[in-house]
Amino acid sequence: WVSVRTVSVPLGTMVSVGCSHLEEMSKMGTDLPRTEFYKITQAPISLSESRDCWCMETEPILPEDRLFREGEEEEEGSPNAPHGMPREPLLAMTLQIVLPFLLAGFGTVSAGIALDVVQHWEVFKKITEIFILVPALLGLKGNLEMTLASRLSTAVNVGKMDSTSEKWNLIIGNLALKQVQAAVVGFLAAVAAVILGWIPNGGFQLSHAVLLCSSSVATAFTASLLQGIIMVGVIVGSKRKGINPDNVATPIAASFGDLITLGILAWISKGLYSCLDSRPYVSGLVCVSLLSVTPLCVAIASRHPASRALLYSGWEPVITAMVISSIGGLILDHTISDPNLAGIVVYAPIMNGIGGNLVAIQSSRISTYLHFHSTPGEVPEEARGCYQPWRTFCGTGVNQRSAQVLLLLVVPGHVVFLFVIHLMKSGHTTLSPIFMGVYLTVALLQVFLLLCIADWMVHFIWSKGKDPDSFSIPYLTALGDLLGTALLAVGFRILWVLGDGDSDVGD
Secondary structure (H helix, E strand, O other), X not given: OEOXXXXXXXXXXXXXXXXXXXXXXXXXXXXXXOHHHOEOOOOOEOXXXXXXXXXXXXXXXXXXXXXXXXXOOOOOOOOOOOOOOOOOOHHHHHHHHHHHHXXXXXXXXXXXXXXXXXXXXXXXXXXXXXXXXXXXXXXXXHHHHHHHHHHHHHHHHOOOOOOHXXXXXXXXXXXXXXXXXXXXXXXXXXXXXXXXXXXXXXOOOHHHHHHXXXXXXXXXXXXXXXXXXXXXXXXXXXXXXXXXXXXXXXXXXXXXXXXXXXXXXXXXXXXXXXXXXXXXXXXXXXXXXXXXXXXXXHHHHHOOHHHHOHXXXXXXXXXXXXXXXXXXXXXXXHHHOOHHHHHHHHOHHHHHHHHHHHHHHHHHHHHHHHHHHOOOOOOOHHHOOOOOOHHHHOOOOHHHHHHHHHHHOHHHXXXXXXXXXXXXXXXXOOOOXXXXXXXXXXXXXXXXXXXXXXXXXXXXXXXXXXXXXXXXXXXXXXXXXXXXXXXHHHHHHHHHHHOOOOOOOOO
């Protein structure tokens, strides 16, 4: 028996740490290192149980003697040499970010155009609460796919997926866990949509509520499975090609995620709505059938130590992010209901998606940097003290350089996507100088705020001994949805007040 020092915060890392290290230390009769980060508990575990490796969130991915400190040089062939971060030239980093960013942007443009089309379907007109579901379900890529991408990217960079068995343990456990989270979050998103839709209307129809639940759960479950498989393929492929997955995984996770999710939601909702009168039991049967699969996914996830801990402690950021995104959906629902502002619908997925993509890249990069340079609970010297916004952008550090590149991508990226929408004759708005000025100002403000929040949040979560890969991206992408929708609604209101010389701004 070995007394293991655990933390008082929830268990949450999905990257398995070496349990053999515990056995070696127990045989030597030595205590665990860095005792200042742990608190003694009265619950011992056996070495056989430790082999299952319930991952402690404050356990560093890299042992302390493998951490890279500034000024240290890596010694070739030395087993105890510091594990330095992969060195990235500025041009290489920029190119690796730009190409997936453009791909992700075209995916969000497609989602915006699709939303502009399906808003005229009868099911979207009769059951307007579906619009509340849209940001919450599209936000699943931030809650689940981007979190998975960030966590596996960190695991790749620190060498935790070099072993075939460990790699497949991580992949299978994470995918099973993601299906559990998708089903639960999809159900809760529908409940939130029913409540938020009921508050202003003063009532709701039971058949509509069941349809919302079935559509949400089916969309979340199906889209999460498809995108999870794609995401694993991207990360494994990036590793083989020598590309830093931190730069490409999260944007590609979002590239067609919005379009896939929105398409599945629209078709499932339309199909269930067509059965609402003739076969009303179909909606309930679909919801119950998918939820009944969840225990099987729980059993699979619990067999893998990399995902077992999050079955119990990984719900806080996912559910909180869903609630935040649902509030953004409520804003979108009320904005679309105003005929003068209905033109916002095609731009909301683009604004929210691009902001979420950029901040997810920065969050993933900062998290990887912290895993390389410090242990959980220990913040680097340059990030200590009261947060100052210029710390995010001013300087020559790797995180400052990436923040500068990401902020500089906002204006040219949005200009490209706006002209694509214009060429495809969508959006119902003329690209006038006033519209372009207001829209680009909103986009810059959104990304600027998100990058500042990300810098503060990732370091704060790390200082509390938690893994930012598990906690930061759901919050950040949800805040991106809320900020993007709210700022865009304000921008369209300003355009309407100014007149904008565009008679069809709300057509």
